[in-house]
Amino acid sequence: MTARLQGGCHCGAQRFSAPAPESVTQCNCSICSKRGTLAAYYAPEQVELSLSPEVLGAYQWGDRMMTFHHCMACGCGAFDETPAWTTDEGEARPARIILNARLFDELDLAAVPVRIVNGRNA
Numbered sequence: 001m002t003a004r005l006q007g008g009c010h011c012g013a014q015r016f017s018a019p020a021p022e023s024v025t026q027c028n029c030s031i032c033s034k035r036g037t038l039a040a041y042y043a044p045e046q047v048e049l050s051l052s053p054e055v056l057g058a059y060q061w062g063d064r065m066m067t068f069h070h071c072m073a074c075g076c077g078a079f080d081e082t083p084a085w086t087t088d089e090g091e092a093r094p095a096r097i098i099l100n101a102r103l104f105d106e107l108d109l110a111a112v113p114v115r116i117v118n119g120r121n122a
């Protein structure tokens with residue numbers, strides 16, 4: 001069985017666990033570059049969230065497809081959610097939870113392949 005990794009924001013209010021990511025995504029779109037996150041994509045059932053809703057912030061912009069969650073106590077961008085959706089070409093995309101891989105407690109990010117996505121010009 002693959003070991004699950006624990007992670008969370010700096011103050012510990014928002015915690016999560018998930019399987020170790022096989023790769024992480026660095027995107028240069030306006031929000032990803034400003035938040036500085038490395039994205040690890042999961043099916044919702046793969047992720048266990050242990051959250052403190054009273055200090056969990058949510059941010060949406062543009063088409064409001066994605067919700068970006070951050071900890072209001074310590075400021076870390078923690079995870080994002082996207083519902084199932086269909087592309088303009090009619091391609092079905094499943095719901096995803098996107099964890100900020102920088103928040104895993106013990107993950108050697110230097111050993112994880114980084115996928116670069118040109119979200120700015122997508």
Ligand SMILES: [Zn+2]
Pocket residue numbers: 009010011012013014071072073074075076
């Ligand atoms: Zn926090």
